[in-house]
Amino acid sequence: MPPRDYLFVFAQAHDEFRIPELQSISELHGFTIDFSHYTDPLVRKAAVKRPFMILELEGDAHAKLLASRCILIKSIYELYAQGSTYDELHEANKGVRTRWEQYVSDTSFKFTVVGYNHRLSQRWQRNVIESFSYMDFLGKIDMKDPDIVLGCFEEYENDRRPDGSRNIDGVFRQVYFGRLVVEGTARSLIRTFDVKKRNYFGNTSMEAEISLLMANQTQAGKLIYDPFIGTGSMAYTTAYFGAFVYGSDIDGRQMRGKGNSICKTPGIIRAAAQYDVVSRIMDLCTFDVTHNPWRSGCLFDAIVTDPPYGVRAGAKRLGRKKVREDRPPPQVPRANPDEPYIPPTKPYELSALVVDLILLARYLLKPHGLLVFFLPTVTDSYEEVDIILSLCEGMELVANSLQDFGTWGRRLITIRKIVTNDYPPPTFETVGSCREGDDHTPSHKDFREKYFQGFKAVE
Known part of the structure; x- marks a missing residue:
């Protein structure tokens, strides 16, 4: 059977994440989505801002x-027809009678008419439904549990007309008509x-919504690692989708949370129990990712993380901010020897962290494994080359939303390991680029300082 057009109805949130999510899940299940209606990059860019897309x-x-x-x-419809007027839509719908005539004789049905950027009057909705009378459906009208739902979607340009007045019923940009195939069920996971x-x-x-989107980008492989696990947000969603999760953090207090002498269970485990995924949390360890214990690579199907970048918590690594070469570090006796020793830390500059993370992923990921992470960027100075120059040999950019x-x-960045050969672990001595001699300054360099200075030039 040749591919057919389907009308995708999307939630109006995180629009740039739509196509990467669709491509990730279709790849996970081994099929392709045809975006032939949006081959022009400008058309595709405009399309993701709208609530509907036609995909094959x-x-x-x-x-x-x-x-x-x-x-x-939100939902997916088998698309029968579309048009800029109802005359165009009806003409197109009559031309595909073979697609819907099987439902004419004895199928219970329901019509819905929905306006986007405009609330339609009851009278207009009734007139629209009656305009489809030529379809001659003989089955029962069932508003509660019909065999099929036929939907008509009117897309208005804005919620107001250019002169500021309210939209008028029927003066729309485009109208779509089709049969409901399935309602989206995954959005309920946000709650x-x-x-x-x-x-x-x-x-x-x-x-929740972002952590679920990140989990989908990983395709929820068998074994996933979060090197900056914090309070475990990505662990719960990836585990829910079927992965086994290993997590680490430089600060064990983030993973443990507050407890008392009666409750010694780490906070991440307590939350995992709430989602019935405790058995999928493999282990939690406290260590600096730049002093990691991994002695062999090619372990994980995916790495997913939200590195600390300084808005709410800055990235740290072991070491002192200032080291006096002429004297050894002071040995400060602890007041209470039973208290755990907390080693000193120093800032971990973001652009160096990103390069190190990609090199670590190349070392730890299995062939074709995925690295998914968030990267903050300054709007006015961001360039695509910022991310390209952070890539190393064997790693390929898949998505950037x-x-x-x-x-x-x-930016939600997805990178794939495209090689099968082994690589050594990173030295963690990088300066923000994998390209020798490169002097380009990415917009995410010194992001913490830029953020707190209101993105003025850093002195």
């Missing part, structure tokens, strides 16, 4: 797989993983 799939089964896993999908309802969380915990906060944003 081989059948309903693939649509159902996507809707069960993609967080940003399930709501941070406010979590047993344990901190001020750096990732919001922006969550825009105005003067700055954070």
Whole structure:
């Protein structure tokens, strides 16, 4: 059967994340999505800002797989027709009678008419439904549990007309018509993983929707590692999707959380129990990622993390900010020998951290494994080369999606290991680029200082 057009109805959130999420989940299940309606990059860029996209799939089964896993999908319809007027739409719909005539004789049905950027009057909705009378459906009208749902979507340009007045029914940009294949079920997970309802969380915990999107980018491999696990936001979602998770952090207090003599269970484990994924948390360890214990590579299917970049918590590594070469570090006796020793730390500059993270991923990932992480960038100075120059041999950029906060944003970066040969562990002595002799300054360099100076030039 040749591919058919399907109308994807999306939630109006994180629009740049849509296509990477679709491509990731389709790759996970071994099928492709045809984006032939959006071959022009400018058309595709404009399309992701709108609530609808027309994509080609081989059948309903693939649509159902996507809707069960993609967080940003609200529903998927088999597209019968579209037009800039109802005359165009009806003409096109009559031309594909073979697609819907099987439902004419005895199928219970329901019509829905929805406006985007405009609330339609009841009278207009009724007139639209009656305009489809030529379809001659003979089955029962069932508003509660119909065999099929036929949907008509009117897309208005803005919620107001250019002169400021309200939109008029029927004066739309485009109208679509089709049969409901599946409602998106994955969006309900946003409520399930709501941070406010979590047993344990901190001020750096990732919001539920974003952590779910990150989990989908990893394709939830068999074994996943988070080197900056913090309070475990990515661990819960990836474990829920079927992965076994290993986590580490330089600060064990983040993983443990507050407890008392009765409750010694780490906070991450307490929260994992809430989601019934405790058995999938392999282990939690405290160490500096630049002094890691990994003695062999090619261990993990994916690495997913949100490195600390300084807005709420700055990145740290072991060491002292200032070292006097003419004297050894002072040996300060602890007042209470039973208290755990907390070694000194120094700042870990973001651009160096990113390069080190990619080199570590190349060492630890299995062939074709994925690295997924957030990278903050300054809006006015960001260039695509910022990320390209951070890549090392054997690692390829797969996706780069922006969550825009105005003067700055954070980019969800997905990188794949494309080689099968082994690489040595990183030395963690990089300076922000994998290219020898490169003097380009990426927009994320010294991000913490730029953020607190309001993104003025750093002196």
